[in-house]
Amino acid sequence: MDGMRRFGWKKFAIAAVVLLGFVWVLGPRKEDVIPEKYIPSIAEPYFSYNPPSHTTLPPPNRPQPTSPQHPSNDEDIVSNPKPRPTSYETDPDHYKTVYCTKPFKPDLPLVQYALMIDAGSTGSRIHIYKFNNCGASPSYEYEVFKQTKPGLSKFEKNPLGAAMSLDILLDEAVKVVPQALQKCTPVAVKATAGLRLLGGPESEEILEAVRHRLHEKYPFNLQEKDGVVIMDGSDEGVYAWITANYLLKTIRADTPEGTTPYAVLDLGGASTQIVFEPTFDMSKPDNTLEEGEHKYDLKFSGKDYVLYQHSYLGYGLMKAREHVHRLVEFMGSFHKVGAKDIVGNPCLARGTKREVTIKDESTGQEKNVTMVGEDIGGFDSCNRVIELVMAKDSICEVKPCSFNGVYQPSLLETFPKGNILLLSYFYDRLRPLIPSTSTSPIHISTIATLAKQVCLGKPEWEKHWGDDHELMKELEGRPEWCLDLTFMHALLRLGYEFGSERTVEIGKQIEGTELGWCLGATIAMVGADLKCRV
Template structure:
């Protein structure tokens, strides 16, 4: 079903550098260049009074891995713990019955016999098990999540049936210096796997732990100690098959994006073996806490146009077809890192305005009007932080916040290989290479947008929807009551999260300024498709199941 070409199994680079400017001597305070430029070009008036947002953008390509002395912090500490299991996209029509007219189970609870399948009674390959399970643990920033996937071997390649999902908090990165405790924190997830996977299949069930942003921020020494402890505990305590080479790793950012693309397009039936070859695929944009990824399959209208060679090009063989993908993972441009950059920039600009009491509240246009938040900013002494009270007061607004975000987006970075979108990174124009393709937004895009949309919303939204929502979110409580006054859950969320204004503004800037989508371009948000979580985990698991499987002796 899936033969893939992942670029690397281990991601040694630290994620979450200081946004624009990643050269060694300048990385920590690169944002100051933009702050000074802002003072010269736009002055302090950016903090006051709305103006029309500028339609600017830019990217930068990180050539060499650079480790930054970044403080490890929970980079998605405000992600919704358990968003509603509702996807605002719909899977293609599929039957819930097999050829024997037997109801297709969609969960462990509805499965009449987890050791068998309703699709056949004997495997296609007599040497294979009729049913195959696989375990994937997503070791994220705020929590670890296990996905227990069930496959059947009725055909020449394994076919996915359903997943069982469980989450625990905090994430592995919260156990800095406590590697054994980090490993033990996964026990609750592994016990769920023991409950779901039939006993006689456990020794043939592969398990992998793939860490993302949280452990990347800890650095190789601390993250390595945690991964070693996790590897040892899984091997000693549980019967599942653990790969010695890539069973417990920090995942490469480029693989994270491509695996998310595979998951979404597999579930939406655009890349399976029986899918017509001319079926258009979805572009997948994933927004995490410390990074964001974009993956799409360019379709060039001009015969002499093609994807420039480089690390952004990903050749994927899947379902008997070859897909040439564009992918990039933007380190430091996840939602929580964006918050950090904005707060740092606002604090620096405030210090230029006044040399007064550092404990005095700082006006921040990216906090909703009438709200305040205590945030941590880097101090003048490297490696130290201080607490700053920031307030939205009467200056909080989408327009003013957008001008701050424009600086963080670093539109004016040097574009070595054209065209670029933002941060100096090459990307073929979406208007030329993906003009009408469907776009799917995942993770924080869903967590922030879904609560603000009508409960019965199923149709796509447009990029301009984000600016409309951000405008009202940034205006403060009077606008909230006018738009969401009858929804207590939404009101409580907005009251408790002053930075929702910043989040919405950054997400809009990422789409409009960064990727240069038109204001009326339709996009879809999603959490699940047909009961299965969207994200990179299923794609990575399909790659694992599609390889050579051995049983533990």
């Protein structure tokens, strides 16, 4: 999809000028978002994506220590185990497991580790997972997590530097994984939207440098086919859906029939994903999920799911910021007074300022502009700008659409009461503003309320969060927090058309395990025949 359709701002330039006029004129101012059997080789991924994708994963349930899983191996199951470890620190023996004394298959090790590196747009993160082989398929126990910044895409002209940026993560894996198991520990590096946007030869040079360094410097078993790749956005969303619903126990083999899995919305730096299982009123003719890449057929724990998924490239939080700043600067040029490179920005909190880099998409030239909130900063004014970025009125070829002309079944009709889980930047921006004692779901209207409070600037911050000195420091250092919250609210209300009173949950971890796509992708990776590095 070309840039014009993807971001929509050029298409609405004229409308933008008119709309900004209302914003600036009417706004106040001082002056003027496994298989049930093993697959042949670990080099063959469980997710064979050939839209519509047909995927089979194993039942990934953890063994139940108090009841034998397999009668033939009863004598090998630990009936009164030590407390289940939930972290590396609480694990009594990193070579063994508390669940059994022998593996289900004699040719497998008792425990197995797996490494997944999430090479995102703003940073890279390693997930070091421990599994046991007490059952017919590997069972997950816990993870060790570490992250670093910046992301691989920031090394556009320095592939070796990109590869070396992962050393701090892989060095941690060398410390965590027992030495005798390292050659049998699979590792994968999956890049997401940052490298997708970089594209072309630059991305491939970075990926090749990462492959070479992994082979030369580290002992782990790098997958031959999908070891270092740019992951398809559809897989990213579905893997995150699997991770969350597996940990929330809504898609396991023993999950009660009729349980509705959570809808999972992930907000990264360069892209955002939505995945849910829609249900249709079959009494209405032709009331089904349209065919296309958005349709994802999944078999997991012996059950079939037909999911809707879409990854919006260019609508991650950092990209949204870029589009808003560029649009504000473009519109501000029509009525600018005073300093040449100072622009009033309604999406910055009042009384704050931020120097931003504006890149001209047609020429590639960059310039630095000082954005100031002043008295024009506010939720309503910012929301008007973000509405243009969302391109809600783009042509909808297959109805109904969410935004930017993308087909999506109505959430009101096909997912009216299901739970909704928000991940990544949703959590990072919302959690600090909500009382730490609160674990209840929040209404989407609450996000609007928080955005209004943050956008009004420091006097309002002191009124609501004055006792939290760390948060006050964060708010002062991030003038775009106003923009971030307003975009998140617009994504949910205007984009996906959730009702304002719909409740959502925000999450980062469940039982010490990071939410996101990595665990789902790793379950697929360790479900293959074990290979060890020669």
